[in-house]
Amino acid sequence: MAIQRIHHVAYRCHDAKQTVEWYRDHLGMDFVLAIAEDQVPSTHAPDPYMHVFIDAGGGNILAFFELPNSPTMGRDEATPNWVQHIAFKVDSVAELEATKARLQAKGIDVVGVTDHTIFKSIYFFDPNGHRLELACDTNTPEMDRKLDDVKWDMLNEWAQTKRAPKHAAWMHEKELGQGTA
Template identity: 75%
Template sequence: MKVQRIHHVAYRCRDARETVEWYRKHLNMEFVLAIAEDRVPSTKAPDPYMHLFMDAGNGNVLAFFEIPNSPPMGRDPSTPDWVQHIAFKVDGDESVLVEAKARLEAAGIEVVGITDHTIFKSIYFRDPNGHRLELVVDTATPEQSKMLDDVKWEMLEEWSRTKRAPKQAAWMHEKELAA
């Protein structure tokens, strides 16, 4: 067996309509499918839900569940707020991020960045459910990609042994640390 692609990634939402409208308005994603049941198909548990699917481009689907009979949404308090996020690649250069940031901020959405990760630049913001989102423009040169590819296994092995950040790719953020 070989995985072909992600079929969909599912998150919870507070309000299905609000979520669909927000993703259509701010990220230009089309609403492609809705499924609703009174019982969970896999477990047979009686738990009504609305399951909606948004087109994230190139066969990628972002899905949400509104589950009104469950306790209010929360986050894992053991995981830092910045860790769990959905990153979307966008075509273009930094000007695309500048425009997106201005448009989101004009709509009252707080945006962090533009953050320069050397191999890509990005902005961060939250959807109406509190999920952290990232828009990414790739900037890696072929040489940078090769440098990272050459050290990935070495870095993983060092991390597994020491649980300390290996320095083989520290060049990516050195200019930020010096600032």
Template identity: 70%
Template sequence: MPFIDRIHHVAYRCKNAKQTVEWYQKYLDMDFILAIAENEVPSTKEPDPYMHIFLDAGNGNVLAFFELPTRPEMGRDENTPAWTQHLALKVDSMETLDKVKAKLEADGIGVIGPTDHTIFKSIYFFDPSGHRLELAVDTATPQMNKALDAVKWDMLNEWDRTKKAPQHARWMHDGSAVESH
């Protein structure tokens, strides 16, 4: 059993703290739970004013952001594709996924999906600061989870040797039944 109880919070930078709070409340129904503002970084004592906001992502999960007004405009790692770095949040049903997608699109926010990943379906979109978000609903059966668990180390070891996608779980992409694997 891991000694980690859960993630205390995950923090990202945002362009505007107030806009971020309002956006996450409106589209993802997250409550604004805490604001901390300092003119000096507590851990390093570096002079760097910030607003640190915390949002309730459900079940004890907290999503936090920093607005850093004295720093250059935020960017992203240009060597990492935009689709790679993202925050995936679990929802309870396809109905919820479809409802959020409709709300985002009604306000002109581009949404990709739902994308069927066999073990879950998801939608993708960006928040006002340019962070890619994914909402996912689980669709895996116990058999699927068992089959994936059985091959995870073989897949990782093959990937480590070859840097090519292993085919141990090809059934997830080719439509074949998990029972035969």
């Protein structure tokens, strides 16, 4: 079997129409499909829903379910809110900065621009409480090679110690102006 790409990623939303309009208005994503059923096709459970699909670019589809008969939507309280997020790639740092300014002008709180050495990003929440990230790659082939060379060593060390390995500490140091503090 060979996976071709992610077909879609689905999350829950409070209001399908509001969600579609928010992603269209703030991130320029097109609404591509709506499916509504009174019964879940896979389980046959009686649970009406609206399932909307939004074009996230590059063949990637972001989908949402509105479930009016389910308990109020929450989040996994055992997971910090910065962990679970959806990250979208943008073309340039200038686009990242312009988007940050546009979102802030519309009253959306934005964290960043955060420099991760191999990319820069901003963070904010959609109207459903899902954390979003916009990221712009700033990596070089040398950085990619260095990270590729140590990925298995890092993973194996983590698996044994549950402590952050230091193989890529250069990413967070001010070495030759490439790292971050």
